[in-house]
Amino acid sequence: MRLGTLGSGIALATAMVALSAGCSSPLSDGPSSAEPSASTPARLRPDSLSAKIGTEVEKGFGYSVRDATDAGRTVDMRHVDLWRFCLESKGGQPKTVDLGAVPYGEKCPDHWDAHIPEIRTPRVTGKKFENAYQSLLEKGYDSLSIDVLYGSEGVVEQADMPRVDGEVCKQSPKPGAPFDPSENVKLYVAMGNCPKR
Template identity: 30%
Template sequence: MGPPRTPWWRTGRARAGFVLAVPVLGFLNAFLGFLMLVAALFLLWWGNAWPKRWKATATVAAVFLFGAVLPPAPQDKASDTVVEADAKARNSGGPVTSPSPKGTAEDGQGPEPTAGPEIPDYRGLRLDKARKRAQADGFTAGDHDASDQGDGIWMRSNWSVCFQRAGTSPRGTRTIDFGAVRTGSPCPMRDGGPIPWPKMPDLIGATWTTAQKKLAALDVPADRTYADTIYGNDTLPDEGEYDAWKVCAHDPGRGEPITNSSWVRLWLSAPENDCPAQAREVAGSAQLPDRDDDGDPDYHDPFPGDRNRNSTFPDGVPGSSGDSDDSGGSGGSSSGSSGGGGWGGCRSRWC
């Protein structure tokens, strides 16, 4: 048997053929040409007995031939930026389409587009509606996050348009790119800038009613604000009955951003009480005086010296044992000896 035959694709002629095929396929299709270039370089350098200088020369030739047949890169026509569109509009007397720094409509029913000679105004619309209208107007629409977060946009119905940039593609198609933020978020001052969330004001010492008004002026939804007691053993009265209670601490703190996902918590104290020291650090854990230790702070306990009676059970706490402070010794003894079923000493109407 003779020596094993070299596969045809590893012969010198085959390698030269692969190199020559690079420009041919590159002329027909850039992708196929690129694949052939990779294959030719692989065969040139793998298992090839050619001298290294030949391999280098063939590599340079293949790359040069491939680049020579590629079509010239399309010149990217500069899109009309919003600022350029404004300048053209001012010069021609048309409507200005510069972005508004104001917030977008939360219900997606933003201001109706103001039709101009070329570029309608889609700002304030919900993103899915803006894209639909733009496509109906003959635009190819794109979108991106207008904030500095650079998040991907998945549910366009949850985003609203802040900015728009119109232009023309290399093929002459009218394009428009929307910069959007999540609905309910204020628009940045510039495309790609930070969202100007409102900052938490200093509400310490304000009443619940006053604090609510200050937050409403910042467009903080009322249903995302709630009250709590600063003292752990205190209880809020029914809604509407703590309007005069004052704020001792709040979260977020002063100067912190209030985002559309923030819950604003106000810790309150009754007008009869002062705020505890370092209120925010001890919120919910500070205690009001409770001499009879019945869980009812003295300031609103009608029986501050009787642990068996408080504002909830003025006639006695069900299941309590022992005498109240206003009971006589003999009464307590007789009560303690009666009942027999574990209710000893109960002086409640529940006995």
């Protein structure tokens, strides 16, 4: 992705908002010990993608971000705090940089598009929704590629995810299926616990 003048401005504004907000999790309705409060500055890991974006923004650079491996995952900028900065190269436009990242839990590759073992869909059936959703995000799934069907309401919009509270009764693709960046994950969530079979 190449950023023009408008794109650089949007990227700068987005990064500043994300950094000033402390990259808080949209899954929480209130403060938790893992999230910084309004009076506490966010503590970023030195290798965090958020920190690297902030550094580039302070230098007046635009940036693009992508998976540093050959997995083809979309770096989820809504959950940038789950990604580790690994690689950078000069961008295609003046004063731009391309950043490569992987989810925490994976080692950084030593070069762009490095081959990694096949990513498998984790088993999230039977888990509370919030834990299941977090497991998928930590594997590198993009939040916009996770469809949540809640009770009888149908697909839940991204903005309404914090109100989902229940157990994942079914998932697609099945646990252990190979990661496919073109395929959405579907989580079928009960309002409460799944019905006993």
